[in-house]
Amino acid sequence: MKTSHKTAIILSSIVFITIAGCKNKKNTAEDTPAATAENIVQLTAEQIKYADITVGSMQQQDISGMLTVNGKIDVPPQNTVSISVPLGGYLKNTQLLTGMHVSKGQVIATMEDPQYIELQENYLTTKAKLKVTELEYQRQKELNQNKVSSDKIFQQTEAEYTALQIQLKALSEKLLLIGINPAQVTIGTISKSISVKAPINGYVSAVHANIGKYAAPGDVLFELIDPSDIHLSLTVFEKDIDRVKIGQKVMAYTNNHPEKKYASRIILTARNLGDNRDAEIHCHFDKYDPVLMPGMYMNADIETTHSNAYTLPDDAIVRLENKQFIFIQQKDGQYVMTEVQTGISDNGITEILNGDSLKDATVVTHNAYTLLMKLKNKSEE
Numbered sequence: 001m002k003t004s005h006k007t008a009i010i011l012s013s014i015v016f017i018t019i020a021g022c023k024n025k026k027n028t029a030e031d032t033p034a035a036t037a038e039n040i041v042q043l044t045a046e047q048i049k050y051a052d053i054t055v056g057s058m059q060q061q062d063i064s065g066m067l068t069v070n071g072k073i074d075v076p077p078q079n080t081v082s083i084s085v086p087l088g089g090y091l092k093n094t095q096l097l098t099g100m101h102v103s104k105g106q107v108i109a110t111m112e113d114p115q116y117i118e119l120q121e122n123y124l125t126t127k128a129k130l131k132v133t134e135l136e137y138q139r140q141k142e143l144n145q146n147k148v149s150s151d152k153i154f155q156q157t158e159a160e161y162t163a164l165q166i167q168l169k170a171l172s173e174k175l176l177l178i179g180i181n182p183a184q185v186t187i188g189t190i191s192k193s194i195s196v197k198a199p200i201n202g203y204v205s206a207v208h209a210n211i212g213k214y215a216a217p218g219d220v221l222f223e224l225i226d227p228s229d230i231h232l233s234l235t236v237f238e239k240d241i242d243r244v245k246i247g248q249k250v251m252a253y254t255n256n257h258p259e260k261k262y263a264s265r266i267i268l269t270a271r272n273l274g275d276n277r278d279a280e281i282h283c284h285f286d287k288y289d290p291v292l293m294p295g296m297y298m299n300a301d302i303e304t305t306h307s308n309a310y311t312l313p314d315d316a317i318v319r320l321e322n323k324q325f326i327f328i329q330q331k332d333g334q335y336v337m338t339e340v341q342t343g344i345s346d347n348g349i350t351e352i353l354n355g356d357s358l359k360d361a362t363v364v365t366h367n368a369y370t371l372l373m374k375l376k377n378k379s380e381e
Contacts, residue, residue: 039337041327041371048333054366055329058310058355065344065351067243067302071234074282075294079226081200086177088217089113091209092193096222098207102198109196109209109221116178120190123171123182130164137161202226205294225294232264232283234300241279243304244269250283252300262289266302304344310355314348316365318372326352327364327371335364335371 043051089111096108140157143149172182178194206223215221232252236244246269252262264283273279283300285292317340318325324342327335338358343351352358364371 039375040330041335041337041375043333043335043371043374045333051370052367053364053370055362056365057361057363058312058352058359060308061311061349062305063309063311063344063349063351064303064305064346067236067240067304068299069234069236069240069302070297070299071232071280072298073230073292073294073296074233075225075227075230079200079202079229080205081202081224081226082220083108083196083199083222083224084218084220085111085194085196085215086217087113087115087119087174088215088219089116089194090214091211091221093211094207094209094222096204096207098204100204102202102204102224104198104201106198107195108198110193111196111215112193114192116180116194117190117192119171119174119178120180120185123168123175123185124187124190126164126168126171130161130168133157133161133164196221198224200224200226201228227288227290230285230288230292230294231267232262232285232298232300234281234283234298234302235278236281238273238277238279241269244281244302248305249303250300251303252283252285252298254296254298258299262292262298263287264300309343309351310353310359311349311351312355312363313365314345314350316363316368317342317350318368320372325372326358327368328358329362329364337372337375 043053090113092110092112094109096102102108137157137160140149140154144151144154175182175185179197180194202224204222205225207221208219208223209215209221232250234250244266246266248266250264250266252264253260263286265286266281267284268282270279270281312326316326318327318337324340325337326340328338329335338361340355340358341353343353345351
């Protein structure tokens, strides 16, 4: 019994040690890049000299690149104006056409309605009543102070005087609402029509009415756009958001004329993601071109910068089967082809995304392609 028990313990210990040893070997293999016959190139000293191979190490430096995105021309809400008549009316006259330029204060339409006459009539009538009531108020006030009239009569006169003041003020504001100056309303100036003026300098983007059409209060007659703040709205996907910052330079262009570039800069980035895991950024054009119309689709290249990125010369990176590799020098003319993940490229250098794990390696920085050719020739032998 005891012998069997000891034998079981010994066997269990052997199994445990074997499993642990296998795990240690596995971890070591995962931590160290595999060097196999398939990815090793061996050169003699003479071959190295003939191949003109140069070695070096990765450098940390700022690198600029291009992020290509798309979007459209947009106008902020404060630069888009919808024109309507608060009290409604019939459109008597307008010369507006879509695309026409208008100046602030310019008469863009004439409206007619009997209620305009009624409003001016009520204003003048109330104004006349107020004048008479004011005189009576002053008279009753003096009589009340001398105890000649009762407080009740004075209070009634005061209330009527106050009510007329309120009524006149309300009518005055209504006249201003439809563009009529109350101070210029007289018996001889009562009119059935009013003028609609442009509140901004800009362009007509839409016309929603025609001569003789009745417009109810709130109906939009025209839409105007002020192009002074026209901007470019671009869509950036979640994976690229960290590459976009306020102030970055943007070169925009259309599909029809990609050679024509429009310089702009990022002025605002969204703080939230949309349903498609993207964010909206806004750019201002350095110089506005009238051919850029709201709603027009645009492509754009954003100049991005990565600070202290690990980089290698483009000549150090070779491509094979849609992957990127570099050659790391080992010893005695031995070079190991190692896969890398690349980022942006600029002026002959490329960002190495997994550079931190290879920062101490001696890398072939020139003529790495020669090593790739020798490796491929070896595999074909």
